[in-house]
Amino acid sequence: MLGDSRTHGPDLRRAVQGYYDALDADDMESVLEFFSGDVLYQRPGYQRMVGIDDVRRYYEQGRLIAPGRHVLRTLVVEGNNVAAHGEYEGDLKEGGRRTVGFAAFFVFDGNGRAAEHTTYFFTPSV
Known part of the structure; x- marks a missing residue:
């Protein structure tokens, strides 16, 4: 499912794929560059990131996975x-390979940059 292609302004589908x-x-x-300067970024298990x-x-020091492939x-x-x-x-930085499902939600500002980003992973936690 590709979503609504009748949007005006920035192509948000293309922006997310580019991210x-x-x-x-x-x-x-x-x-x-994908994010606004005052972005709110949230992931379970991490402190809220603001800015x-x-x-x-987070990306330089805290991220547990190495570059891999998002489908x-x-x-x-x-x-x-x-x-x-x-x-x-892809691979974990500490070793081992991982495949995990995710759901991510973005809110864009008027300049076509992500002002909010929240990601959830399909892993056992409760």
Whole structure:
């Protein structure tokens, strides 16, 4: 499912795909350009990240996975909101290979940059 293609302004579907492509290529400058400067970034198990410096620190120091491959199965666009569902497959920085499903939610600002990003992973936790 590709979502609503009748959007005006930035192509948010393409922006989200570009974000995951940049992650997979380990292109941190493009990853960081995807976000607004005051982005709110949330992931279970991590402190809330507020601002691009927190996000940069996470990607440079806190991220547990090495660059791998994100396969998007579903992208739904509604206004400035995008929901993505897919799988990550790649290596852990501490060793071992991992395939895990994820769901991610983005809210974009008026400049076409992600102002909010929340990701959930399909792993046992409760």
